[in-house]
Amino acid sequence: MKKILIVVLAFTFIASMALAEKKEAVEGVWKPKKPITIIVPWAAGGSTDQSTRVTAGELEGPLGQKIVIVNQPGASGSVGTKSCLDAPRDGYTWTAGAVKDLGTYKVQGLLDTTLDDWHLFLNVAMAQVVAVNVNTPYKTFDDLLKAFKEKPGQITVATAGVNSAGHTAIELIKKYAGIEYKHVTYDGGNPAVIACVAGETEVVTQLSVEEVDMLRAGKLRALAVLTEKPLELKDYGTIPPITKWIPDFKVAPIYFGIFVPKGVPDEVISTLGNLWDTVIKKSQKIKDFASERGAVFDPSWGDEAYRKAFPMVQIDAWLKYDAGQAVINPEEIGIPRP
Template sequence: MKRLTRCLAACALTLAPWIGWAADWKPDRSVTIVVPFPPGGTADQVARLVAVEMEKSLGQPFVVVNQPGATGAIGARAVRDGVKDGYVWLGTAHRLVGTYAIMSDVKVNLDEFQQFLAITNVPVISVAANSPYNDFGSLLAALKERPGQLTVGTAGPATSGHFAMEAVAQTVNIKYRHVTYPGGAPAVLSTVSGETVINAELASDQAEMIRSKRLKPLAALSSTPLDIKGYGVIPSINKWIPNLPAVTTQFGILIPKGVPQDVVDTVTRLWDNQIAKSAALKTWADERGALVTVLSGKAAQDAVWPTVVSSAWMMHSAGLTRASPSTIGIPPLGAK
């Protein structure tokens, strides 16, 4: 009897991986990733990298659909309100989703999604190649001498570029003129063309223009210098503003809560193994000054939450929110 019990136990252990695999989600049609910004920006590029990796394991096409509007809020709402069958995902900046409910009429909350992080990125303060400003110190002096006159191109309210400039403005008490575009890529081009004086988009959005010397990077909003492959090192903004914290934004995939559990379990397994080891994702990050940060579940939530809190209260301090962050459960900065 004992021998039979041991035999059955051994068989169970042998079959366990196959039983788990049999319970995995196997899509029978294409999966859509909605990117709520135009093509070419960081959210779009990361979503397309993820799509390729997921296709390898799940055997169905992953189609990226760009649906811009209201700084990404319209696309996020469409995914949140769609059929909860696991076939429609959201590819965007996680921090943004956490502030829509106070920045717009679109009431979408981050806790309505399962989070899967892939990349962490920082903004860079840049100017056009022919700009008279050759370091951040000279640009900062101009911002102080001409309050509200120098234009800054960003992808819209509360986006990474706007968050970056507000961090600078509120720390050193300067004013600028905010010019918005439908995404990071057109915002970058606005500075390249001279339509705006300053760009504060993410390093990943600016990297190609920096490498080709069409943009002149002056400072990275990171605590250490930022190395852009093929260009060199961009100094930390702390050289000029020592007390300015690093400004980060995480990108990845969000899946609306309420989808079948086998979808979540399968994506989590693939995320923690396949996406974490993706050579394509690492190469993309290395070339654009980004950091591969593959996290899922509670670890992803914990990584994103501090950036939601800081950006929400920063935008509220600037008078740009429609309600206090505390009304949607975002505690004041420093609260425990």
């Protein structure tokens, strides 16, 4: 009798567990059973690293699991992104960064992937800031433009490498202003900023999030922001828009976020989408991060995220194509000229 009771209880337990798992799958709820890894394909301290860590911290509680950030820089973000693509599609490995990078890897021949391979979960938008070492003679963006033209190819500019936001910024300036510059690359936005502060370069064109500490500390001088409106940076002041000097300069927001490769279980995406709607879009911590670091709080996911981020993908892809830095025509992978 005792053995029969044990068997009955065992079958009851198994049946209840199966029903619970079935209910979880039907409702699209994902409850991870182990820590999640986010591969940040840039160096620690940069824009992707900063925004990802804040966002991951907001997701750990609702998911009930630790999220481990692994920095794997290299080849303009493509090395770490490939590691995510190569990982098992079980939902436990994500990557992060700027959508414009993800959307242009294939154009440049860096990585065989397009936006169609990914689920996008965005947190903030950021703008590039043209800043100079405070010991340089450049007081305004006009001063710098004159120097570029008087000394073509001699003014040193630090960026996080080809495909980085900083490289896109100086290439856009080159396109619209007809200047030449000397490109000095680093393994991330933060190293590029530090290099400019140390005097290794005269100029840095990385994102506001990466430059803000050195601007406030008086180690860098901001000359222009690549937007149509001024950037009000807390505890620093107003940075004028580049359109003050180049009125026809075309800009679009650079959106950042977390990217999950397609092919993971559907409940992973539905759960993350729900968390974006109920947690991330209401996150005071991410709002405070954006306000403090000169970014724009604008979370979205799915089709909405794609629509918001795609304009900068177009600008960057065609900028590279027109400059001879692309290996294929962007139209071949569904990126029409803006």
